[in-house]
Amino acid sequence: MDYIDYYKILGIDKSASDSDIKKAYRKLARKYHPDLNPNDKAAELKFKQINEANEVLSNPEHRKKYDKFGKDWKHADDIERAQREQSSRQRQGYQDFSGGGQYSESDFSDFFESMFGGQGGSGFRQGRGNVQFKGQDFNAELQLNLSDVYEKHAQVLTVNGKKIRLTIPAGIENEQVIKIPGKGSPGINGGPNGDLYIKFNIVNNTKFKRYGHNLHADVDLDLYTALLGGEIMVDTFAGKVKLKVAPETQNETKVKLKGKGFPVYKKENQFGDFIITYHIKTPTKLTEKEKDLFKELQKLR
Template sequence: MDYKDYYKALGVDKNATADQIKKAYRKLARQYHPDVNPNDPEAERKFQEVNEANEVLSDPEKRSKYDQLGADWQRYQQAGAGGGQSAGGGFDWSQYAQGGGFGGGGEDPFGGADFSDFFGNIFGGMGGGRAGGTRARAGQDYQAELLLTLAEAYQGGPRTITVSGKNLRLTVKPGVEDGQTIRLRNQGGPGLNGGPAGSLYLTFRIEPDPRYTRTGNDLTQEVPVSVYKAVLGGEQVVETLSGNVKIKIKPETQNDTRLRLRGKGFPVYDQPGQFGDLYLRLSLSLPQQLTDQEKDLFQQLAALRNEL
């Protein structure tokens, strides 16, 4: 029976922390998940491989036993034996095997879980099993994405998504960011042998809005202002995500002037009542299709200021 390198499967160092192992597993599980790679046997194999590696390396007791097995296996290879030897080829597996030795006819320790014989014989009896060598195991974690407009991310509210043929209703909190992932417990695959259901990791995707640029919880919006209002001053109504706002334009306002509206930006996620700021960038809008009279007036103005 071949030795399996679980660290290599997750792409982490043997001294990796629990957090590094968790991050590596989540990344690979998303990459090779069957929902992302339908009808792809190689992706399915990789998905099972990273799940098995995570099952061992995320459990301190299993990881300790696995590390000891790896050290003994390495010493056996360095002594001159060929790598990947099966039981009986010179390496004493018996001290690691659960229930006495290795064999192809043993019962699946997870009652149908897609883990290897290597895993089943080494770890099948760990964790408090039921009769027959089975034990409770959490279901698979699912990955899904939810597309929102910027206005929907601003408002939040109820949404319904379909994951693996199941409709799931949830409430989106205001202020979610593009790429933000939340965990919904017990919304993944069903557990085995009475184990809990897996989790659903839901990633939000926010569609770009041509009116706004978002930076954290702050928004920037371009507001066109007529040259007359910029010169003489006045009031102007601006449409924001929270409703219309009336702003004052000071006389002789220059192009690209920035105004700050406190609390008119994006809601702060999971902090009700707190908002970022809205920055207005005033851009001068020049008149077009001038009449002869209007051109004459501009010429008079230019002459008064010696601009001709």
């Protein structure tokens, strides 16, 4: 994982106070907020970097670890534990237990060497597999259309140059994060691989509104059908359906079509509801005869 300079991202130096961090974050967050930069991918990335930097530097414990270990700050506890073991073994006059065999610096990752201050060939030597660490987790984002996640489908992602085939379940929510075990960075000294976390950004490319598992739609209804009742055809996500309209239907009446909504995540054959709101349209450009008829109706009422 590349080193990310959180101080540089916020435009502050390492001596910045908590107040300085807060002011810098608020200023930049306002500047790059997605609401003020619609469809600007560069601003969106910058906004995420700003939030990540603030989450680390505004937390005193995280900041302390970051200042000491840089990009490996999340492994701070493991590193310090290994350093304590190193110190203890050095005091006990520890020797290689492999029968005099020596390991070169190339036998260790940069991360492992950084734990011991880059001591390399002198001082403490650690046999392979003696201290293991889980690999770094990877984070990725995937943008899909709402119509893409109505059904389960397979997709191939390229993460750090590696192709990963995954099946995306129907019903994924916007900003939902899923974990793919073992697809992160390789482990250290035989430790387990890190995991891959994928965040989904779902773009609604339909005329329907999604709220959880339910879909909502506005349907225009002519005055005469609203008054007298009848049948209309309504678009749903799965296609058109015929719907009966009750006589004397009022404006803003809501009708629920059970099970015609969006798939429930990882629940086979379970769907939310489809909720229709009627909007009654008043006729315009009336003929003289139509006006006379409405006047007659007005007198009757």
